[in-house]
Amino acid sequence: MLVPKLFTTLKGYRREDFLADLGAGIVVGIVALPLCVAFAIASGVTPERGLYTGIVAGFLISVLGGSRVQIGGPTGAFVVVVAGIVASHGIDGLIVATLLAGVLLVAAGLAQLGDMIRYVPFPVVTGFTGGIALIIFSQQVKDLLGLSVATVPAEFLGRWSAYLAALDTANLATIGVSLGTLAILIGWPKLSTKVPAPFVALLAGTIAVALLELPVATIGSRFGIIDASLPRPTLPVISEAMVVELIGPAFTIAFLGGIESLLSAVVADGMIGSRHRSNVELVAQGVANIASPLVGGIPATGAIARTATNVRNGGRTPIAGIVHALTLLVVTLFAGRWAAHIPLATLAAILTVVAYHMSEWRTFRTELRGPRSDAVVLLTTFGLTVFVDLTVAIAVGMVLASFLFMKRMAEATEVAPIATALRASEEASEAELEARHRRVPRDVEVFDLNGPIFFGAAQRFADALRGIHWRPRAIILDMADVPIIDATGLRVLADMIRECRSRGVQVVAADLTRSAQATIQASTVAALLAPHGLELDFSGAVAALGATDEHPTRSS
Numbered sequence: 001m002l003v004p005k006l007f008t009t010l011k012g013y014r015r016e017d018f019l020a021d022l023g024a025g026i027v028v029g030i031v032a033l034p035l036c037v038a039f040a041i042a043s044g045v046t047p048e049r050g051l052y053t054g055i056v057a058g059f060l061i062s063v064l065g066g067s068r069v070q071i072g073g074p075t076g077a078f079v080v081v082v083a084g085i086v087a088s089h090g091i092d093g094l095i096v097a098t099l100l101a102g103v104l105l106v107a108a109g110l111a112q113l114g115d116m117i118r119y120v121p122f123p124v125v126t127g128f129t130g131g132i133a134l135i136i137f138s139q140q141v142k143d144l145l146g147l148s149v150a151t152v153p154a155e156f157l158g159r160w161s162a163y164l165a166a167l168d169t170a171n172l173a174t175i176g177v178s179l180g181t182l183a184i185l186i187g188w189p190k191l192s193t194k195v196p197a198p199f200v201a202l203l204a205g206t207i208a209v210a211l212l213e214l215p216v217a218t219i220g221s222r223f224g225i226i227d228a229s230l231p232r233p234t235l236p237v238i239s240e241a242m243v244v245e246l247i248g249p250a251f252t253i254a255f256l257g258g259i260e261s262l263l264s265a266v267v268a269d270g271m272i273g274s275r276h277r278s279n280v281e282l283v284a285q286g287v288a289n290i291a292s293p294l295v296g297g298i299p300a301t302g303a304i305a306r307t308a309t310n311v312r313n314g315g316r317t318p319i320a321g322i323v324h325a326l327t328l329l330v331v332t333l334f335a336g337r338w339a340a341h342i343p344l345a346t347l348a349a350i351l352t353v354v355a356y357h358m359s360e361w362r363t364f365r366t367e368l369r370g371p372r373s374d375a376v377v378l379l380t381t382f383g384l385t386v387f388v389d390l391t392v393a394i395a396v397g398m399v400l401a402s403f404l405f406m407k408r409m410a411e412a413t414e415v416a417p418i419a420t421a422l423r424a425s426e427e428a429s430e431a432e433l434e435a436r437h438r439r440v441p442r443d444v445e446v447f448d449l450n451g452p453i454f455f456g457a458a459q460r461f462a463d464a465l466r467g468i469h470w471r472p473r474a475i476i477l478d479m480a481d482v483p484i485i486d487a488t489g490l491r492v493l494a495d496m497i498r499e500c501r502s503r504g505v506q507v508v509a510a511d512l513t514r515s516a517q518a519t520i521q522a523s524t525v526a527a528l529l530a531p532h533g534l535e536l537d538f539s540g541a542v543a544a545l546g547a548t549d550e551h552p553t554r555s556s
Contacts, residue, residue: 025323114278131385
């Protein structure tokens with residue numbers, strides 16, 4: 001059953017648990033404030049939309065989610081996608097894409113696809129995460145330096161060309177605020193961990209700009225006063241053409257939301273020694289992404305950094321996440337108008353630090369030193385994320401990783417004529433000639449099959465079987481190490497048996513695994529292996545063929 005963690009953790013809930021959750025929730029709410037605003041601005045929407053997301057989506061993810069301590073809200077992973085959708089389809093397009101993504105996430109949870117995260121290759125995740133981090137940083141350069149750029153190109157190289165052309169317009173006051181914010185973000189945690197560094201930096205930057213009357217862009221100067229209220233739920237006019245056009249971006253939002261939320265839940269499990277409910281978490285993420293756009297929010301997911309902050313500050317149950325959302329609500333209602341004084345340079349510096357941690361450059365470097373195929377997948381996904389499109393990057397990365405994996409699996413599949421090899425060897429040891437396989441007649445060949453017989457390895461299998469330079473009376477296929485056979489493998493096997501029978505060569509299968517036996521039993525190959533069937537062990541296969549002139553051999 002899809003039971004949220006909230007309902008099970010409240011059993012035996014104590015006063016001290018509530019106090020711990022209350023303190024952690026307030027701290028996380030304070031940490032989330034500048035991040036929600038910053039992610040909204042970086043995504044190309046107004047600041048209050050980030051706050052609406054943190055409040056509504058954060059509340060629902062905690063109430064309905066499958067993790068004890070997950071904190072939900074807007075994250076850096078969505079910045080690139082949301083900015084692209086807003087630029088191409090406007091706010092209505094973003095609302096529709098987010099709604100569709102929410103439906104997809106609910107469907108994925110109901111279909112029990114929560115464990116599918118394990119099938120996403122790590123180089124793909126690292127590649128697009130690193131690419132997103134670089135893009136987020138590149139989007140902050142204008143506000144970090146106070147550059148006067150009328151229109152910032154969406155393309156990565158075009159954006160940097162515009163920055164270089166406008167370097168002479170850099171604002172020294174803005175640079176000073178940016179550097180001061182970065183100094184606080186880096187240095188404050190060494191002085192105190194009770195008050196979050198982003199909140200201290202936000203206050204310091206805002207107060208400094210106001211008191212010194214620095215000529216620095218603020219939220220108010222660019223976006224006006226933040227609406228200190230939650231809007232009424234609204235739904236744009238949705239057409240079939242709009243749905244078709246936005247289904248691709250919706251899949252991207254759903255994919256990123258599912259991946260990041262489950263990764264965050266896994267990280268949280270390691271910190272608190274618990275185990276999340278992945279399918280419940282996906283359903284909660286889906287509901288949150290259906291509700292968030294209806295009140296003006298943007299896509300949301302589990303936030304790893306905020307979740308870790310929750311745990312480190314004593315959060316024990318989803319009540320902490322609920323308190324986090326209520327804290328954001330109180331701040332929005334009673335102090336939202338003051339957010340207009342926040343310098344954009346301060347928010348840009350905060351996002352720069354977020355991008356730095358998000359890049360995981362040490363992991364990136366380690367992956368580059370790993371297997372060449374993984375490095376290729378990593379760099380391809382990273383490059384496509386930065387220079388082309390995130391959706392394309394994920395699709396190509398997954399396909400490339402799959403092809404390279406199949407190539408490795410095909411190379412790992414071995415089909416060796418053991419009997420011929422041992423007869424030809426004058427150095428075969430007694431151990432090799434000793435029988436797991438007992439004594440095999442001299443006119444019988446033994447093929448040791450090791451690895452999956454699937455479409456990637458089928459030709460290798462066929463070539464090995466046809467490479468016999470003599471005509472045996474019979475062939476024994478030792479399949480003890482064949483975990484699976486797919487349709488292509490079955491077809492190659494059937495063709496080989498028919499070809500052998502046409503030459504008067506009998507084929508017997510031995511030591512079939514349960515999986516391979518079930519697959520063959522449901523195919524036409526079973527009839528071709530009659531009358532000996534599919535249940536012979538190797539000794540039984542030798543006995544079924546009968547002994548003539550014998551030679552001791554063994555299949556390794």
